[in-house]
Amino acid sequence: xxxxxxxxxxxxxxxxxxxxxxxxCSGGGGSSGGGSGKSLVVDxxxxxxxxxxxxxxxxxxxxxxxxxxxxxxxxxxxxxxxxQPDIMSYVESNDDKTLTLTMHGKxxxxxxDPVTVDDVVFSLKRVxxxxxxxxxxxxxxxxxxxxxxxxxxxxATPNPALPFILPNPSLGILNSKVLKQHGGTDTKSDNAExxxxxxxxxxxxxxxxSYNVNTKVxxxxxxxxxxxxxxxxxxxxxxxxxxxxxxxxxxxASQVALDLNATQVQGLDGGKTKVIKGTSPYVMYLWFNQNxxxxxxxxxxxxxxxxxxxxxxxxxxLQLSGSGSTQPGGLVPSMFKGSIKPDxxxxxxxxxxxxxxxxxxxxxxxVKFSYPNDITVxxxxxxxxxxxxxxxWQEAGIKVTLAPGPVATVLDSYRNGTLQSxxxxxxxxxxxxxxxxxxxxxxxxxxxxxWKAGADATVTDAANAAASASGAARVPAFESxxxxxxxxxxxxxxxxxxxxxxxxxxxxxxxxxxxxxxxxAAIK
Amino acid sequence: xxxxxxxxxxxxxxxxxxxGRRSHPLLRYLGxxxxxxxxxxxxVTVITFVLANLVPANPAAAALGEKAAxxxxxxxxxxxxxxxxxxxxxxxxxxxxxxxxxxxxxSTQTHxxxxxxxxxxxxxxxxxxxxxxxxxxxxGLGLGLIAALRHNRFSDQIIRVFSLIGISIPTFWLAVAFxxxxxxxxxxxxxxxxxxxxxxxPPHVTxxxxxxxxxxxxxxxxxxxxxxxxxxxxxLTLYTVGLLVRFTRSGVLDVLSQDYVKAARAxxxxxxxxxxxYILRGSLLxxxxxxxxxxxxxxxxxxxxxxxxxxxxxxxYAYKAATTxxxxxxxxxxxxxxxxYIAINFVIDVVYGFxxxxxxxx
Numbered sequence: 001x002x003x004x005x006x007x008x009x010x011x012x013x014x015x016x017x018x019x020x021x022x023x024x025c026s027g028g029g030g031s032s033g034g035g036s037g038k039s040l041v042v043d044x045x046x047x048x049x050x051x052x053x054x055x056x057x058x059x060x061x062x063x064x065x066x067x068x069x070x071x072x073x074x075x076x077x078x079x080x081x082x083x084q085p086d087i088m089s090y091v092e093s094n095d096d097k098t099l100t101l102t103m104h105g106k107x108x109x110x111x112x113d114p115v116t117v118d119d120v121v122f123s124l125k126r127v128x129x130x131x132x133x134x135x136x137x138x139x140x141x142x143x144x145x146x147x148x149x150x151x152x153x154x155x156a157t158p159n160p161a162l163p164f165i166l167p168n169p170s171l172g173i174l175n176s177k178v179l180k181q182h183g184g185t186d187t188k189s190d191n192a193e194x195x196x197x198x199x200x201x202x203x204x205x206x207x208x209x210s211y212n213v214n215t216k217v218x219x220x221x222x223x224x225x226x227x228x229x230x231x232x233x234x235x236x237x238x239x240x241x242x243x244x245x246x247x248x249x250x251x252x253a254s255q256v257a258l259d260l261n262a263t264q265v266q267g268l269d270g271g272k273t274k275v276i277k278g279t280s281p282y283v284m285y286l287w288f289n290q291n292x293x294x295x296x297x298x299x300x301x302x303x304x305x306x307x308x309x310x311x312x313x314x315x316x317x318l319q320l321s322g323s324g325s326t327q328p329g330g331l332v333p334s335m336f337k338g339s340i341k342p343d344x345x346x347x348x349x350x351x352x353x354x355x356x357x358x359x360x361x362x363x364x365x366x367v368k369f370s371y372p373n374d375i376t377v378x379x380x381x382x383x384x385x386x387x388x389x390x391x392x393w394q395e396a397g398i399k400v401t402l403a404p405g406p407v408a409t410v411l412d413s414y415r416n417g418t419l420q421s422x423x424x425x426x427x428x429x430x431x432x433x434x435x436x437x438x439x440x441x442x443x444x445x446x447x448x449x450x451w452k453a454g455a456d457a458t459v460t461d462a463a464n465a466a467a468s469a470s471g472a473a474r475v476p477a478f479e480s481x482x483x484x485x486x487x488x489x490x491x492x493x494x495x496x497x498x499x500x501x502x503x504x505x506x507x508x509x510x511x512x513x514x515x516x517x518x519x520x521a522a523i524k
Numbered sequence: 525x526x527x528x529x530x531x532x533x534x535x536x537x538x539x540x541x542x543x544g545r546r547s548h549p550l551l552r553y554l555g556x557x558x559x560x561x562x563x564x565x566x567x568v569t570v571i572t573f574v575l576a577n578l579v580p581a582n583p584a585a586a587a588l589g590e591k592a593a594x595x596x597x598x599x600x601x602x603x604x605x606x607x608x609x610x611x612x613x614x615x616x617x618x619x620x621x622x623x624x625x626x627x628x629x630x631s632t633q634t635h636x637x638x639x640x641x642x643x644x645x646x647x648x649x650x651x652x653x654x655x656x657x658x659x660x661x662x663x664g665l666g667l668g669l670i671a672a673l674r675h676n677r678f679s680d681q682i683i684r685v686f687s688l689i690g691i692s693i694p695t696f697w698l699a700v701a702f703x704x705x706x707x708x709x710x711x712x713x714x715x716x717x718x719x720x721x722x723x724x725x726p727p728h729v730t731x732x733x734x735x736x737x738x739x740x741x742x743x744x745x746x747x748x749x750x751x752x753x754x755x756x757x758x759x760l761t762l763y764t765v766g767l768l769v770r771f772t773r774s775g776v777l778d779v780l781s782q783d784y785v786k787a788a789r790a791x792x793x794x795x796x797x798x799x800x801x802y803i804l805r806g807s808l809l810x811x812x813x814x815x816x817x818x819x820x821x822x823x824x825x826x827x828x829x830x831x832x833x834x835x836x837x838x839x840x841y842a843y844k845a846a847t848t849x850x851x852x853x854x855x856x857x858x859x860x861x862x863x864x865y866i867a868i869n870f871v872i873d874v875v876y877g878f879x880x881x882x883x884x885x886x
Contacts, residue, residue, distance in 0.1 A: 131601035236721035444594040
């Protein structure tokens with residue numbers, strides 16, 4: 001019996017040893033292979049759905065499409081104040097209704113075909129026709145071929161934002177000839193998405209090497225790209241959660257980590273890694289429902305709103321949000337034309353807050369404050385901000401109940417205008433202040449806060465003036481509109497979080513941009 | 525809610541005639557089990573569909589961007605493309621009809637057919653699960669047997685503590701700890717993903733990179749894929765081994781006191797014959813059940829472990845589907861998880877029938 005047990009133990013030991021040998025046979029090696037030669041690994045927390053530019057409108061989709069597709073216009077680096085020529089140059093008519101685009105040099109798709117005006121017309125019309133996420137970018141715009149070198153974009157109403165819209169990677173120019181052979185049309189019946197998720201058809205610096213919407217996208221250089229050749233012959237954009245990105249970049253398994261927050265980047269600026277700090281273009285804002293049935297005489301009370309604004313200690317909010325974060329004066333982000341500095345309407349003044357609260361007739365009613373608890377904005381949690389605000393309002397005598405929920409359900413209720421108050425964020429669709437006029441009374445965002453058309457004539461007039469302003473008059477018009485919003489509107493611009501990119505110290509340049517986050521081809 | 529069908533209804537449903545009743549007991553047993561499995565599968569389709577559609581949120585709003593969700597034209601196009609514009613009952617029958625043709629719909633997030641997504645995600649999870657279950661059986665059964673045979677001795681105590689630790693430590697915590705220690709600090713194993721970022725996946729045959737790379741003769745890729753299994757595999761193995769040790773130990777202890785084991789020993793049979801032919805076989809049924817359930821649990825998605833190691837398996841797919849209200853994907857995952865458990869239970873039932881004749885004549 002003893003002998004048999006020894007045999008049994010020996011057999012198990014052999015089995016266990018075999019297991020150990022097998023599991024260890026290919027060793028670790030720590031590195032995932034990045035960083036050698038001319039390959040670059042970039043970690044990103046994916047929200048990717050498609051690489052078809054006509055359908056993509058997510059952050060990761062923009063990163064992917066910026067690398068693959070050229071657009072008619074572009075921005076230089078992170079400067080979004082002046083559109084620049086890419087495939088075409090532009091001239092705007094005095095009434096801002098007509099934009100004439102002219103071919104700017106020669107450009108070639110990855111199969112060697114030259115980019116033509118027909119490709120431009122097809123690509124822009126396709127975005128409009130397929131009714132995808134980005135189709136609104138060209139709402140009300142008629143695209144016409146004028147000649148073999150020119151395209152005219154005509155808008156029924158003045159559209160001074162159009163040059164700022166055209167650099168969006170969703171408006172990337174496709175090889176129409178190839179696309180038509182694979183189900184592509186500039187009508188509703190287009191079915192080229194699956195093809196574009198396998199083979200890119202652009203004239204940008206890179207082309208798709210492999211594409212997996214859940215795990216990674218691999219790029220290789222477009223041999224016919226006419227711009228500055230990218231520094232890396234292979235770029236891997238891989239889907240990695242924030243905390244893992246930190247370890248990956250520290251271990252040298254990746255060279256760029258895009259989704260770390262203020263806490264996670266602590267200690268990474270030095271040694272093998274460095275931190276690039278910036279300010280996010282996302283504005284996190286508060287809203288208070290103006291619908292009397294939902295506001296219950298509280299959130300739709302002007303004095304109550306004044307108390308709310310003045311009882312927020314914005315400096316503490318900035319501390320919580322980390323370095324690089326900033327307090328926007330209005331809803332337009334600080335890096336866009338037309339943005340304003342904070343003023344007395346959104347400064348901390350507890351005694352003024354208490355006085356306004358007393359004037360409002362508030363008698364201790366509890367306000368329900370909603371926010372998503374399963375997403376972050378540049379790593380900043382809504383929960384953190386909501387708890388801080390609750391505590392600050394309590395000091396002023398305002399009772400708030402926190403109502404967290406998944407973003408899918410909170411957003412749905414918010415869009416239906418049924419929530420009393422909360423915190424949400426707005427990311428730029430394009431870097432122009434006109435993208436923010438939707439917060440005005442009767443507009444899509446205004447209605448979410450129960451702010452109906454005609455509810456505030458001053459703000460509506462200011463919004464109309466901003467929308468119709470042209471040239472140099474646009475900046476003061478948008479500033480006036482935001483000041484009017486701050487004076488009586490239901491929205492409180494709270495914070496633009498800090499934005500951090502951690503890189504290996506071998507990386508010398510990572511140009512960030514609020515429209516496409518990062519230009520992979522410009523990383524050096 | 526309908527009551528469960530009687531056994532005669534089930535038999536009628538699967539076409540077991542009176543003549544069939546006189547067929548071989550094992551065949552009759554298999555027929556009944558198969559019929560029950562089909563009914564359960566239908567139940568799964570109903571439950572996944574109803575639960576997915578009970579969520580109080582709009583899938584179009586969740587899938588579309590802020591601006592697009594405000595555009596009725598875009599929302600309508602989205603709803604038409606995914607069939608969300610039809611009444612829920614109609615949607616169910618369309619879903620069922622498509623299901624019978626092997627079509628699980630199109631993911632609102634990845635824009636791929638759900639079957640295509642699952643065709644990538646499920647083999648990833650199968651590969652990990654097979655890796656884990658093989659090592660878990662070898663180690664778990666061995667340690668469980670040793671613990672039982674050395675009941676209350678020092679080695680038994682050590683193994684019990686080991687199994688308790690394996691079961692008690694939260695898997696997600698262990699995953700993070702292993703990732704940090706063995707990838708970052710020690711560099712013994714690669715961190716995330718199924719292959720190194722620059723590596724190219726082998727030609728698709730099974731979807732399991734280790735198998736496909738072997739079939740293609742790509743030894744470097746095989747080594748790379750195998751090395752990526754180490755950390756997530758070790759995390760899940762530790763838990764599964766803990767589970768198996770406990771069940772094996774208690775199963776063997778039960779059998780050790782049985783008369784037939786005493787008789788075998790009294791007859792002077794060699795110890796290894798007693799252990800393998802009498803003790804282990806006698807305790808196999810409960811062990812088999814727990815192996816099956818553990819395998820099912822692994823196959824149905826080890827969400828947090830896959831998330832930490834960015835495994836790209838069904839757990840990660842399910843997580844993404846749930847957090848983005850991707851109804852076709854949620855239903856697809858629900859269905860496949862249901863199929864996995866039903867299939868495993870069916871297989872266990874069948875194996876029971878083979879191992880223990882008493883089961884099939886009950």
